[in-house]
Amino acid sequence: MLLSQILLCVACFVLTESKTKNIYRQEVRKFPDQMLFGSATAAYQIEGAWNEDGKSENIWDRLSHQDPCRITECHTGDIAANSYYSYKRDVEMIRELGLDFYRFSLSWTRILPTSFPDKINEKGVEYYNNLINELLTYNIEPMVTIYHWDLPQKLQELGGWANPHIVDWYTDYARVVFELFGDKVKYWFTINEPRQICDMGYGTAVFAPLLNESGYADYLCSKHILLAHAKAYHLYNDEYRSKQGGTIGIVISASWLEPESDEHTEAAEDARQFEWGIYANPIFSEKGGFPEVMKQKVALKSMIQGFPRSRLPEFTPEEVEFVKGTSDFFGLNHYSSSFVYRNESVYGYHREPSLNDDVSVISYEDSSWEGYHTKMVPWGFYKLLTKIREDYDNPPILIAENGYDSLRSLKDDDRVKYYRQYLDAVLDAIEEGSDIIAYTAWSLMDSFEWVRGYNVRFGLYEVDYESPERTRTPRKSAYVYKEIARTHTLDHNYEPDISVPLSIDEGH
Numbered sequence: 001m002l003l004s005q006i007l008l009c010v011a012c013f014v015l016t017e018s019k020t021k022n023i024y025r026q027e028v029r030k031f032p033d034q035m036l037f038g039s040a041t042a043a044y045q046i047e048g049a050w051n052e053d054g055k056s057e058n059i060w061d062r063l064s065h066q067d068p069c070r071i072t073e074c075h076t077g078d079i080a081a082n083s084y085y086s087y088k089r090d091v092e093m094i095r096e097l098g099l100d101f102y103r104f105s106l107s108w109t110r111i112l113p114t115s116f117p118d119k120i121n122e123k124g125v126e127y128y129n130n131l132i133n134e135l136l137t138y139n140i141e142p143m144v145t146i147y148h149w150d151l152p153q154k155l156q157e158l159g160g161w162a163n164p165h166i167v168d169w170y171t172d173y174a175r176v177v178f179e180l181f182g183d184k185v186k187y188w189f190t191i192n193e194p195r196q197i198c199d200m201g202y203g204t205a206v207f208a209p210l211l212n213e214s215g216y217a218d219y220l221c222s223k224h225i226l227l228a229h230a231k232a233y234h235l236y237n238d239e240y241r242s243k244q245g246g247t248i249g250i251v252i253s254a255s256w257l258e259p260e261s262d263e264h265t266e267a268a269e270d271a272r273q274f275e276w277g278i279y280a281n282p283i284f285s286e287k288g289g290f291p292e293v294m295k296q297k298v299a300l301k302s303m304i305q306g307f308p309r310s311r312l313p314e315f316t317p318e319e320v321e322f323v324k325g326t327s328d329f330f331g332l333n334h335y336s337s338s339f340v341y342r343n344e345s346v347y348g349y350h351r352e353p354s355l356n357d358d359v360s361v362i363s364y365e366d367s368s369w370e371g372y373h374t375k376m377v378p379w380g381f382y383k384l385l386t387k388i389r390e391d392y393d394n395p396p397i398l399i400a401e402n403g404y405d406s407l408r409s410l411k412d413d414d415r416v417k418y419y420r421q422y423l424d425a426v427l428d429a430i431e432e433g434s435d436i437i438a439y440t441a442w443s444l445m446d447s448f449e450w451v452r453g454y455n456v457r458f459g460l461y462e463v464d465y466e467s468p469e470r471t472r473t474p475r476k477s478a479y480v481y482k483e484i485a486r487t488h489t490l491d492h493n494y495e496p497d498i499s500v501p502l503s504i505d506e507g508h
């Protein structure tokens with residue numbers, strides 16, 4: 001081997017190693033000037049006022065009331081962070097942080113209490129108009145999620161996302177919100193995290209509506225979510241885009257799935273396709289439709305199990321075309337990573353039939369990774385961003401969520417470390433050509449963390465659930481994030497003085 005080849009190998013090794021270890025970089029690094037920084041929440045997690053001013057019941061109201069102790073400490077979203085009444089403070093927090101945008105979601109049953117557009121609830125509309133106007137007064141861009149998991153209970157009783165009619169029900173709702181708010185809202189997210197909706201709500205009994213029918217209901221849900229998203233996209237494109245001038249896309253959650261060793265490369269790729277390729281492939285790939293590997297694996301398993309056809313529903317050729325290309329950006333939620341392996345013992349390890357059995361892999365988190373529920377694995381973010389760039393022809397990526405849950409403390413150094421390391425990964429990807437247009441910290445404040453209730457805390461601001469007004473106080477991470485957004489610079493050595501109140505800078 002020539003000396004130059006040896007040196008090249010050493011360089012490659014160092015590079016690969018540095019991408020798979022948590023490196024705390026020292027140099028000060030700059031983000032592109034046009035990259036936007038913001039923070040996010042979702043309606044059910046913060047609003048409260050669950051049955052006030054005409055709002056009707058959604059599936060999380062039903063779950064938390066009917067089966068309360070399925071949620072940690074029997075918590076509910078009845079009051080949550082009280083944002084229905086405290087939205088001005090929420091906007092003030094975004095101003096304190098000096099952010100470009102606020103991503104929040106609309107509650108379907110607050111706007112359409114019957115689920116359908118036959119009755120529009122003026123009070124609900126007024127709430128969102130107030131919030132949007134308050135943001136615009138201070139030049140903060142509202143980024144609006146149309147659906148973040150809180151399906152009207154009435155639609156659930158009709159089958160929810162397993163009923164093909166939901167494609168029209170959802171599109172009717174989308175039309176109402178484009179009409180109501182589209183003159184002021186220029187960024188729309190159709191649906192947040194289809195995987196969590198379908199796998200956790202329809203495939204398992206973790207999230208509402210606790211259907212627990214994996215291998216059928218989760219796949220039906222996936223298909224209808226994709227069609228509903230695409231129909232709303234086309235509606236916006238054909239009827240609203242020219243007069244409202246906005247942009248619209250879906251938000252897909254993706255973890256990084258790393259093969260345990262080279263021998264498990266294929267298993268890890270299968271796992272990625274079943275986890276998020278199922279949503280990304282139909283929209284962002286050239287060919288469209290569900291990923292080939294899914295189609296083959298589910299068809300084979302279904303046949304062996306004695307089903308007359310694949311449990312994975314097909315898209316017609318027209319539907320494939322209808323869904324393809326329906327996102328102006330790749331909305332991405334990312335938190336953490338897992339190792340993946342295939343093992344013969346996987347057969348019989350998972351319930352049959354089920355999505356997990358269909359993919360036939362086992363995934364796990366490394367015990368050395370730091371973290372409570374979210375493990376800190378920044379190199380996984382880098383690998384994920386790289387893969388999205390390579391597989392889908394470098395789409396603009398809007399990072400719609402990224403964040404870390406920590407203990408209740410104002411001095412959240414671990415969260416600070418997470419944000420810095422993950423933003424380093426973002427910068428690495430940008431340097432290699434990824435088109436990252438925005439970064440969103442999850443979450444602006446502590447909130448109802450679904451089945452984990454209020455004990456799992458993701459907030460830049462701590463919420464005091466003991467106080468009637470749900471007082472919000474900035475954590476150290478809020479000070480650090482503000483500095484990153486203000487300077488468009490990542491400086492690991494910046495130490496904020498958290499004894500000085502976080503105040504609104506001039507111009508915000």
Ligand code: NOJ
Binds near residue numbers: 042458
């Ligand atoms: C993603 C979801 O969109 C959000 O609702 C949730 O709170 C975060 N992940 C953290 O688990």
